[in-house]
Amino acid sequence: MASLVYLCARPQEGAAAAEYESFRTAMRRGEDELERWDLVREPLPVDAAARWHGAVVGGSPFNVTDPESTKTDAQRRLEASLAHLAEEAAAGSIAALFTCYGIGVATRTLGGEVTRAYPEDTGPTSVTLTPEGRHDALFGGLAETFTALTAHKEGTARMPEDAVLLAQNEGCPVQAYRVGDHLWATQFHPEPTGRAFTERMAVYRDDGYFAAGDYDVISARVLAASLSEPPRILRAFADTFA
Known part of the structure; x- marks a missing residue:
């Protein structure tokens, strides 16, 4: 059994399969070393903390701030699973790295606040480490300022009480934290x-992350961006907890 797991939060199976491959490649792990679990269709196993050493959470077209009345049963079940994972990870029972949509679930679960006030356009953005980030186990080896890719409609307005801010930028003050x-x-x-x-942009072209007619222009910016630093976070996570 693999010691690490990718937790899928995307209903679109093609996008989910591609995201798994992106995580696996960035972490430099074989298919036998990074399991795949579809939280859209199956809840988190009750023995997750015993089954895996670490979990990485992918993105999703869902939003934590969606009105509860509009959430599907699948989204509610998924968020309940991720909330449980956040509680387990905060307690030190399992290691977890939440990304994009996942940060919203972790923030809300652990007492922080998620808002629509800090969306970011689709494409490359500049991210800067905080002093704490420069000494973090996963972030500490990164360049102090680096380029990363974003596409989100909500962000963290207030971190959980025990969180340590690791990275930030002007458009979205909380780019990364640790608990x-x-x-x-x-x-x-x-x-x-x-x-x-x-390729992921093409799947979500009509989902309001960017003007569909701007696809070619944004894609050119993405393809021209240097993205050497963000995958190092995932490699550090895998090396630490595999």
Whole structure:
């Protein structure tokens, strides 16, 4: 059994399969070393903390701030699973790295606040480490300022009480944080190459993340971006907890 797991939060099976490959490639792990679990269709196993050493959470077209009345049963079940994972990771029972949509669930679960006030356009953005980030186990080896890819409609307005801010930028003040020594969360996507991100953009072209007619222009910016640093976070996570 693999010691690490990718937790899928995407209903679109093609996008989910591609995201798994992006995580696996960035982490430099074989298929036998990174399991795949579909939280859209199956809840988190009750023995997750005993089954795996670490979990990475992918993105999703869902939003934590969606009105409860509009959430599907699948979204509610998924968020309940991720909330349980956040609690387990905060307690140190399992390591977890939440990305994009996942940071919203972790923030809300652990007492922080998620808002629609900090959306970011689809494409590359500049992210800067805080002093704490420069000494973090996963972020500490990164360049102080680096380029990452974003595409989100909500962000963290207030971190959980025990969280340590690791990275930030002007458009979205909370780009990454840590709780304890087993939970990390990023607003940006650490896993995709530029090519993989443009393919994901094509799937969500009409979902309001960007003007559909701007696809070619945004794709060119993505493909031209240097994305050397974000995958190093995932490799550090895998090396630490595999």
